[in-house]
Amino acid sequence: MTFFDDVKKTRYVPYVVEPSLGADRVTLAFLCAAYDEEELEGGDKRTVMHFHPALAPVKIGVLPLSKKLTDKAFPIYRQLCKKYNCEYDDRGNIGKRYRRQDEIGTPFCLTYDFESETDGAVTIRMRDSMEQVRVKIEDLDNWFSDKFDF
Numbered sequence: 001m002t003f004f005d006d007v008k009k010t011r012y013v014p015y016v017v018e019p020s021l022g023a024d025r026v027t028l029a030f031l032c033a034a035y036d037e038e039e040l041e042g043g044d045k046r047t048v049m050h051f052h053p054a055l056a057p058v059k060i061g062v063l064p065l066s067k068k069l070t071d072k073a074f075p076i077y078r079q080l081c082k083k084y085n086c087e088y089d090d091r092g093n094i095g096k097r098y099r100r101q102d103e104i105g106t107p108f109c110l111t112y113d114f115e116s117e118t119d120g121a122v123t124i125r126m127r128d129s130m131e132q133v134r135v136k137i138e139d140l141d142n143w144f145s146d147k148f149d150f
Contacts, residue, residue, distance in 0.1 A: 030055060034105060049105030050128060053148045059084040060144070061101040065094060065113040073112035076122065076137060080110075084144065102127055108147065110140075 002011045034049040053059065060080055064073035067090055077088045087106065089097050094111065101109050111123040121134045124143070135143050 046099065046102060048102040048127065051105040051107070052150075053107040054150055056105045056107050057085065058087045058101070058104055058106045059108065059148060060086045061097070061106045061109040062086055062088050063094060063097045063101075063109055063111050064090050065111055069112050069114070069116075072117065076110065076112060076140070080140065080144070083141070084148070098125065108144070 001013065003014050004011050030051070031049075034051045036048050036050055038046045038048060040046050049056075051057075062073060062077040062080065064070050070090055073090075074088065077086055080086050087101070087104075089100065091097070098109055105127075107127045109125045109127070111125065113123060116122050116137070119134075120138070121136045122140070123132050124135055125132045
């Protein structure tokens with residue numbers, strides 16, 4: 001079944017995006033729009049879900065750099081999970097933990113490292129730019145306050 005366009009003098013097969021709307025279709029649209037595979041330096045690929053932070057199912061990943069730091073990082077997780085949907089992950093090396101959080105669309109990963117014990121700050125990594133910033137632990141609520149708004 002083709003259609004002939006008299007103005008352009010071409011034939012094409014028409015298609016229609018179904019105009020009905022429902023939770024399933026909206027979810028599928030968000031998933032399709034967010035999915036990406038990025039080429040990294042060294043030929044590695046990074047699978048990432050670029051959800052808007054307000055739509056991300058997990059907002060913040062709390063990742064201690066070492067299992068030795070669990071006692072200090074877990075209270076930060078407990079503090080943040082009262083306001084945000086957070087995930088705590090201390091399995092494997094930090095690079096693999098970042099990749100796991102990228103795959104589920106977590107927009108911010110908070111890393112408690114050995115410097116955190118001395119300077120009272122944590123490293124926050126942004127998913128999309130992979131930029132990292134240091135933020136004081138007592139300032140985390142203020143730093144995250146406007147990150148999940150539309």
